Amino acid sequence: MWHKKTLEDLAYFRIRDTIAGFCAGEESQELLKTKLPFTETEKIEELKNLSREWDTILNSKSSFSIKSWNPVHSFFKILRVEGTTLDREQLFAILQFATSALNAEETINTASKTLSVKKLHSLSQTLPENELLAVKNEISRVLDKDGQLKDLPVLREIRAKIAQLHSEIAGALKKYTADSSLSNVLSSNVPAFRADRQVLAVKANQRARISGIVHEVSASGQTIFIEPDEVVRKNNELIQEEFHLQSETRKIFTELTAKIAPYVEFISSALKILIKLDQTCAAARWGIANDCTYALSCTEKDGSSLPPALVAARHPLLGEKAVPIDMKFLSEKNVLIITGPNTGGKTVSLKTFALFALLNQTGFPLPAKDGTRLPVFNSLFADIGDEQSIDQSLSTFSAHMKNIAAAVKKADKDSLVLLDELGSGTDPQEGGAIGMAVLDHLIEKRAFVLVTTHHGILKNYGYTNKFCINASVDFDTDTLSPTYRLLMGVPGESHALDIAKRSGLSSKTVEKAKHYIQSEQADVSTLIKGLTEKYAQLAKAEKEAADRENRLKEKELKLEQKLLRQKEKELELREREQQESGIFVSQTRKKLENLVRILREGEITREKTLSVKQFLNELTGKVEESDKALEEEKIRLEKQKEEFEKKLKSEPVRLENGMLLSANSSNRSKTNKASKKKLSNAQALALAKNTYTSEEAEKLSAQASSSFVTKAQTVQTSPLAFEAGSEVLHRATKTRGTLISSIKKGVWSVQLGSIRMNLKEKDLELIAPTKIRTTVSIELAQDVSGQAKPVFELRLLGMREEEAIKALARQLDLCQIHNFKNFSIIHGKGNGILQQSVQTYLSQYPAVKSFHYASPEDGGFGKTYVELN
Numbered sequence: 001m002w003h004k005k006t007l008e009d010l011a012y013f014r015i016r017d018t019i020a021g022f023c024a025g026e027e028s029q030e031l032l033k034t035k036l037p038f039t040e041t042e043k044i045e046e047l048k049n050l051s052r053e054w055d056t057i058l059n060s061k062s063s064f065s066i067k068s069w070n071p072v073h074s075f076f077k078i079l080r081v082e083g084t085t086l087d088r089e090q091l092f093a094i095l096q097f098a099t100s101a102l103n104a105e106e107t108i109n110t111a112s113k114t115l116s117v118k119k120l121h122s123l124s125q126t127l128p129e130n131e132l133l134a135v136k137n138e139i140s141r142v143l144d145k146d147g148q149l150k151d152l153p154v155l156r157e158i159r160a161k162i163a164q165l166h167s168e169i170a171g172a173l174k175k176y177t178a179d180s181s182l183s184n185v186l187s188s189n190v191p192a193f194r195a196d197r198q199v200l201a202v203k204a205n206q207r208a209r210i211s212g213i214v215h216e217v218s219a220s221g222q223t224i225f226i227e228p229d230e231v232v233r234k235n236n237e238l239i240q241e242e243f244h245l246q247s248e249t250r251k252i253f254t255e256l257t258a259k260i261a262p263y264v265e266f267i268s269s270a271l272k273i274l275i276k277l278d279q280t281c282a283a284a285r286w287g288i289a290n291d292c293t294y295a296l297s298c299t300e301k302d303g304s305s306l307p308p309a310l311v312a313a314r315h316p317l318l319g320e321k322a323v324p325i326d327m328k329f330l331s332e333k334n335v336l337i338i339t340g341p342n343t344g345g346k347t348v349s350l351k352t353f354a355l356f357a358l359l360n361q362t363g364f365p366l367p368a369k370d371g372t373r374l375p376v377f378n379s380l381f382a383d384i385g386d387e388q389s390i391d392q393s394l395s396t397f398s399a400h401m402k403n404i405a406a407a408v409k410k411a412d413k414d415s416l417v418l419l420d421e422l423g424s425g426t427d428p429q430e431g432g433a434i435g436m437a438v439l440d441h442l443i444e445k446r447a448f449v450l451v452t453t454h455h456g457i458l459k460n461y462g463y464t465n466k467f468c469i470n471a472s473v474d475f476d477t478d479t480l481s482p483t484y485r486l487l488m489g490v491p492g493e494s495h496a497l498d499i500a501k502r503s504g505l506s507s508k509t510v511e512k513a514k515h516y517i518q519s520e521q522a523d524v525s526t527l528i529k530g531l532t533e534k535y536a537q538l539a540k541a542e543k544e545a546a547d548r549e550n551r552l553k554e555k556e557l558k559l560e561q562k563l564l565r566q567k568e569k570e571l572e573l574r575e576r577e578q579q580e581s582g583i584f585v586s587q588t589r590k591k592l593e594n595l596v597r598i599l600r601e602g603e604i605t606r607e608k609t610l611s612v613k614q615f616l617n618e619l620t621g622k623v624e625e626s627d628k629a630l631e632e633e634k635i636r637l638e639k640q641k642e643e644f645e646k647k648l649k650s651e652p653v654r655l656e657n658g659m660l661l662s663a664n665s666s667n668r669s670k671t672n673k674a675s676k677k678k679l680s681n682a683q684a685l686a687l688a689k690n691t692y693t694s695e696e697a698e699k700l701s702a703q704a705s706s707s708f709v710t711k712a713q714t715v716q717t718s719p720l721a722f723e724a725g726s727e728v729l730h731r732a733t734k735t736r737g738t739l740i741s742s743i744k745k746g747v748w749s750v751q752l753g754s755i756r757m758n759l760k761e762k763d764l765e766l767i768a769p770t771k772i773r774t775t776v777s778i779e780l781a782q783d784v785s786g787q788a789k790p791v792f793e794l795r796l797l798g799m800r801e802e803e804a805i806k807a808l809a810r811q812l813d814l815c816q817i818h819n820f821k822n823f824s825i826i827h828g829k830g831n832g833i834l835q836q837s838v839q840t841y842l843s844q845y846p847a848v849k850s851f852h853y854a855s856p857e858d859g860g861f862g863k864t865y866v867e868l869n
Contacts, residue, residue, distance in 0.1 A: 001379035002036050006382045016359075017033055019032065023278050023279060025069050027275060036362070043363075050120055051294065053119055057107075057111050060114075060115060062111065064111070066100060066103075079261045083258075084257060087253065088143065092139075097270075098133075098267075099136060101132050102127075102133060104124060104274060105129060127273050131263045158248060184203075194215040200227075201223050201225055213226065283364050286365070295360045297374075305331075307328070308327070309372060309373045311326055311371040313326070313327065313353075323485060325352065327471070335462075336450050336469055336471055337469070339452070347420055350452055358380070377414055380416045382403070382420075383403035383418065423455050424453075564644060725738065729764070736752075788814060792824070793825075804827070811823065824863060828862045847869050852865055
């Protein structure tokens, strides 16, 4: 039940009409201006959810606006009647509407691919796209984008004939105006128009000189307007051709109307959908302009109820002057009694709550902060008695009682009741008694009630009744002025004497008034002051406790984060150990295979061969078990990290510097290693089976047109000795090299850089090997032809991360093969995932000398330049 006078007093209509001004379509505006609050929770939540998703689109980087269109609803009756014709403006309006609807559907569909706008996308998909496109195409064949009739073949000949007749008429008239012998006959050399026909202005005394039809005589009688006989015939032909043009044009519009008439129901349904999209978009635009949020529901999913709350609520009509107020109710307390001085904001607080409830039930956002929560009311009763809203003749006690009686009679558990200055306008004692009785009755009906009052007895009522909660508007006793802030849980004093003194009442009079009320009110004032101080102390203690709890939670989460990082490091160490073990297994397998080969050359039994193979299989099985255990440990760690991140999202902790604690830092090691693939021990064993000798590797490297991959492996240190693979220093040239094989006793084949030489052992000096040695394994590329070459500009746009890194690795390998030193990478900006992966991979590639982003005019952060050693 919504009373127009009450909604007007609460400024609901003004705010609603302001929001309607954000609509693109005139029909959307007009319908929104007739809208009243809904009482169906599902409909309210549907509208708010659509506006929330519009908010997501409008705050994204993509610019969007629903295109405006002229009203089309009135044309539906014409389209439903066979044989009727729409004119050019009406057809153009339908074209505009179809274009706007199709544009909205396309935009929402595009946004749904990157943004969470499921409800908007679902609604837009109900638009009859094919039918609207058919209507648009039919009208576009006849009208251009500006709504003008196109130069159709059927009209082109008629228009040409009309143009020719205009030219002939102008030529015929020019014969008269250009003839010097007629200069004394004509009053003007410029033809005039009379009855849409061109005529000559002839002097009355020269009438006989020009033969034709007289159309008009001037007021003075000195000039006669004559249409010459020759021009008469041409004008008659012109009228016929113009009528022919109109006839053909109407025929075209009639045929076009008949073609789009079958789509009238589709257009009608599309109009309803587009209006809903436009109105919810308008609400979102207004919400963004006024820094709004969407109120949460007071009803939980399990059916339980939460108390209402307004967080930093600002009355929209006050603009920047509005002081944010908080109104947080408690469970089972449905009556709020607001007290305090005049002009302190009591009525504004009451109106703000009611207005927000109405706006929320219309599906609009509210000028407040997150955490605002409101119930759904099915009726509103109000007795608002401030002089700004109620005419002086309605401020009598009887007028108040009439409004209050209606609330007491009709209110129920889903009603909102506003009682401004309850109990005023009569004897204070009787007014207070009536006020308490009214509240008793409304509490019995379980209505939600907001009351403002100056009666001390109602303040006490608020303390003694378990369904009530007191509140007051704050008052600065030093400046004797209100702060317009609302204090929940504490009643307020009227401060009438202080305000009266400040307003000019003499001190003697004020002291006399204090003497009269001292015996009655001193105890109450002292009690209120004490309660106010206690409330301030309690609020301070609660804030300190909340800060302390937040700090403890912060330390706990930081500790948990630290433990996760330690586990990650431990896992990395274990992976490194496993890698070393893989190398050891690979070397062991080689030795055993060589041993088997030697044994086969001599006498060997089948049992010996089986025992060797069994040994190898057992060794391989143990390594695979170790890999499996390591993988399970990684999965457990990932689960712990996911649980930790969920915990941070559900219970965000604000640090002392104001930033929210995030789990992102715990993923750094994972991100940095995204491009670096490690070999498991099982893979190392598999690789060991296909390992070539150094000579074979050289042959393959000479033949292969593929990329080569360097892998850093840790080699266990052993005593220095002359053996294949040992690092040596050539004494004469001071060049480092590697022993390849023994030629004969005391002579070795040595690889010195790119040269292989046979040198005597005495000319060589053993040196300790480096801890990290780079070995080269040749991997034949399956997709690279023998003519593969690096490119100057590597484009990774549109690729997935894994695909892009493979392309980058192939480019780097080709650069190494072809001694290619410089190239650029175009990876784009996007969400930064591909950009970060490229930077990480380049930072770990040993042959990369340097890399940097391009200049802003050359691509900026979307392009990287690379220089190789």
